[in-house]
Amino acid sequence: MTEIRKIAVIGSGVMGMGIAAQCANAGYKVDLLDIVPEGATDRDAVAKGAIKKALKTDPAPFMHKSRARYVTPCNLEDHLDRLADVDWIIEVIVERADIKQGLYKQLAAVARPDAIITSNTSTIPLSILTDGMDPARAKRFAITHFFNPPRYMQLLELVTTDATDADVVDELRRVCDVALGKKVIDCQDTPGFIANRLGSLLLQAASNATADHGLSIEQADALAGRHFGFPSTGIFKLMDLVGLDLGPYVSKSLYDNVNQGDLFREEYRESELLDKMIAEGYTGRKGKGGWYRINREGGGRVKEVRDLKTGEYRPVEKPEGAALAVSKKGARAVFKAGDHLADAAWCYMSKYFVYAAEHALDIAQSIFDVDEAMKTGYGLKWGPFELMDVVGAAWVAGKLAEEGRSVPPLLQQVGEGTFYKVEDGERFFMLGDGSYQAIVRPEGVLLLSDIKRRSEPVLRSSAASVWDLGDGVLCFEFTTYANSLDDSVMAILNNTIALIEKDEAWRALVIHNEGRNFSVGANLGIALFASNIAAWPQVQGGIKGGQDTFMKLRFSGFPVVSAPSGVAVGGGCEILMHSDAVQAHAETYTGLVEVGVGVLPGWGGCKEMIRRHSANKRSARGPMPALVKAFELIGTGQVAKSAMEAQRDMLIINEADSITFNKERVLYDAKQRALSMVEGYEPPEEATFRLPGATGRAAIDMALHDFHLKGMATDHDMTVGRAVGQVLTGEDTDVTEELTERDLLKLEQKYFIKMLKEPKSLARMEYMLNTNKPLRN
Amino acid sequence: MPVTDGYNAPLKDMKFVLHELWDASELSTYEGYEDASPDLINAMLDEAAKFTKNELLPLNQTGDREGCVLENGVVRTPTGFKEAYDKYCENGFTSLSTDPKYGGTGLPHTLEFMIQEMVVSTNMAFGMYPGLSHGCYNAIYLHGTEEQKDQYLPKLNSGEWSGTMCLTEPHCGTDLGLIKTKAEPKGDGSFALTGQKIFISAGEHDLTENIVHLVLAKLPDAPEGVKGISLFLVPKFLPTAENTPGQRNGVRCNAIEEKMGIHGNATCQLFFDGAIGWMVGQPNKGLAAMFTMMNAARLGVGMQGLGIGEIAFQSAFDYARNRDQGRSLGGTQSPDRAADSILVHPDVRRMLLRMKANNEGGRALAAWIALEIDKAVKHSDPQVRQDADDFVQLMTPIIKSYMTDAGSEAANLGVQTMGGHGYIQEWGMEQLIRDARIAQIYEGTNGIQALDLAGRKLGAHFGRYLRSFFHPVSAFIEANVSNPDAVEFVPDLAKTFGWLQQASGQIAQSGMKDAEEVGAASSDYLRLFALTALAYLWCEMALKAKAALAEGKGDAAFYEAKVKTARFFYKRMLPEAQAMFKMISAGKETIMALDEEAFSFAA
């Protein structure tokens, strides 16, 4: 039984490097091996170069700079012997079976007999890779197919066979799921596995239909929209994002490997335009442009798109069409809209449905796994079977029959019913024989959506719901737009705190939700409107109300654990800082971004930054270094690019807190954390501060002035920066005076309102609300 | 003799708002307005006061009686209009604020708005002829090609040619998306327009040698609704190479409306039968082009309300102090006469003071927005320009709606003050009711103005337009809470302002979920807004007046009257604001509760 402690990745291309980085993120020591370039003095130059490049890549493969040191650059000539120590070797080299097989032979010679070897191939079947392999090795060989970029894409396709050792399967699943945080889906050993098989068909059929029905690219992208649960990129923008040069390669290999008569072979087309574009370097976002580009000629910024009739770029037009006009009414309305867009949509979506229904059970263990793979691999809201339920499976089948097309067995089987059903709060999916199986989550996975299906909320308002997680732990879920915070959120949060304080049944609180953003902070629209109508008492009330609520969180008589994932900025960050513990998803992006909208943290963010950095034993002595650090973080509106950064560099997450890599495990871990704190819980002691006042401000003003001179700060940045400086230095205080947390909160209030009276701050808010980008005025 | 003949332009009050309440001297700091010194502005106002009284007022009642006559497709305006019009042009009133590049005088809009008030007071029906030309000028100026500008603007400026705005059709008034008039491209850059327009003011007349119609129409492939409307320029006579009226174009007037008031202005049915026209601005962007000049036009209509309000007030007051009926409830005032003048009666005073307070408050508001219009066009700092434009956007529907309501009310109160003598034609007062009434309807009905305010302006840019009003007023309240001179006003102002804030918040919030809530609140909200604005202005004016009194400068009686009128406004008019707030807060429920069948049980 092998426990994976050390990992080697062979091949330091984008994928290999990405995988190595994610292993390092998870705390593994990784050897990264690549070839020795001809005539090189530094024989590890290839792997070293990859690491160096990774440190500059955005979005970053590493969660923290220091994690690059976990990866040791090696080469395949001098360091093969190091593999003797390695528990898991991941092969990520060129997609050629013969070369891979050659490598495996080399590995067999050095690797421990119990080592696990996997390939990251996306196209070559396991049976071919293990062809001719020593059966003892083959039993410990599998495919672990990551998606690009490995840190950010949730899906991992795992291909094993009946012959694979059970401990290998278990250990790979554990490491990939728990440690690396991936959604591990078991796949059959078939070409393209699940996601690329169905995804390639979808993209190909959609491209074909676009051309055959005379759609423009804008129309095609709008057509492949939210109503199908597709991401906002649609079809062509998605291709641009992924890179145009990869698609033809995957398609071709799929074409070669699927059976004769496979629908994909019928759909497969080579595109002259696409080949020409790739040849000319138009490979998408990473290249000179793709289907779309931004034309900056003459200093302009014109969004352009390829005209499919001429193949040339032209300015993007607003797509129109009957199908688009009804798209808000849902997928079926789109299919029934009656125009050529509707025909195109049905043309490719029906093929996608048929293909999924025909092959689901030969490529995956269940339709559920197919849906999960498509959702996590392609960023869809619904997998194909869930989508068919949305459209109406019987309606789809009926339309196919009407058109004289054959209806796949699964669609026949489902009949008038649905692929999924909910009974007594449990969700079931349909099996091949028409019976249903309950969805069971792995140990350690707790999903709020499951709990919500099973139970009624303990409290609910239009702004938030409170759920019973069992064992006396409540979960507070924001339900506002983008989980923004306003008076109504504070009201129910206060009620929740009061409830737990009062009712012995409740012992702890977890703050969590399954949205894309944990919270984007205060509802800017409301704040801006209130400021525009000069409703200062209400604005002040809103600031004070938030402060009071967060102080209650901090000093309540029970543990509060925040469990964020995604964006947690502004007020969302302040919640984390007023919780007893944070059980963060590794992909948590948090920070105090208020200056970007012309204000400063007003719900205790300034206070917490001072407290945390002053208490930091690693920072230099005296009050100033901590204040300068806090000023830097707040004054530049810095956002952590990972939970790890938030913890190590920004002190938003406490040192004692641990990070969860798999999003689906965050809530479970948070609940356990909360329970572990219940016994003998004591609220923290209130902090006191000695701040330098005017003398300290001189230093901050100097720093600001310097930024200004260098052109890094605008006049208004200076105004806001000075206000931040006033709060952080305690305004009129000096070191002989002891300030309380409340004193600092009052200062936050005062300067927050002051900034709201600045038209330029209000202009920043408006710009942010309109464009989602900061205004540098 | 009509009682209205006693009218004199309220020059003292105009100068007070321009130079004491506001600071119109700032105008001369803008590039292009260097000449517009306070002295020049005052001199121009004096001049205009004389002209309007001498030339326009005498034609007001006769014009109303005589009306316009359509004969053989040609409209004859009332006797004297043509001569007055020519003098009007000679005096440069048609080109007061327009661009010198096209023969304009380039004076501030502020001055023009003040003069407009006088023109309306003395002859609203007449004033509409040059008024529409001005709208036409603006549309071409902002959206026309260089060629169109060179060809038409000098003619409009000189007054040789006049203009119209052709939007309305039989089946479409408010809802311009329903327009049917078609414009077919002729291939040479021109278009052939076919369709029927109705209610076109100044659509046909004998004052000018040519008429330039601006027509909303649809291109053959235009999208449905308001997104498919384009704007066309269709001259009555096609200009020759020398830019003189040439060939008669295919647009004809085949009827003029018999109507309630403004009889001196022709309201025409126009038929376009393959009439040749040219596009102004972009295809399908016609409505937007039309609307960029609407602010000025709507403010102009607001001035119609004010103009009528002023002459109604002056006339009613003049009548009241000379009409003896009954004795004062407080004891006889004029024992030498058979009865006291009706001015002693509280109820008569109530009516007159309502008129006075609305007029002077409205004038202060109009001057404010007029100065901001000039600022929005001329100020050197783009941020200042934007802020000023925000304010203009916000206040335009308020001015249009509140001031035309107030003008209509004033005309009615004028008639009431005069009793039966107000109702008969001879005294000229009933004409004011009839003339004033249309201003509440055209250029977007007052209901539509309220929707524009509550549905569009309120929420636009997350309330940014509101800021241009709310911040100065909030700062004013803050600055004056402990000002002893302001103590009699500021608490009520603050309370009203608070209601307006609350109402704004409520509408913004409920409106996001339910647009009907906005519709239900809109008219009351606009009125609450207007009352708050007037309260602010009356407080400002009272403070200026008190300061002048303390300094002992100027006409003490004038300033004392200001303070007393301010008090009247605060005690006897502002309380309406609370009622408005209550009605807004009640929401749409009771408004929407009745089914269509339940409205009437008349068989």
Ligand SMILES: Cc1cc2nc3c(=O)[nH]c(=O)nc-3n(C[C@H](O)[C@H](O)[C@H](O)COP(=O)(O)OP(=O)(O)OC[C@H]3O[C@@H](n4cnc5c(N)ncnc54)[C@H](O)[C@@H]3O)c2cc1C
């Ligand atoms: C003397 C005179 C001169 C005119 N001059 C011109 C001119 O020069 N050029 C020109 O183009 N037109 C002109 N008009 C037309 C005038 O602008 C229209 O009459 C006006 O826009 C209203 O349209 P309507 O009469 O069709 O009323 P409708 O649009 O039928 O409105 C009837 C009522 O319904 C209300 N209403 C309609 N829609 C809504 C809505 N969406 N929400 C709430 N309430 C609504 C209105 O407020 C009104 O109270 C003139 C009219 C007159 C009488």
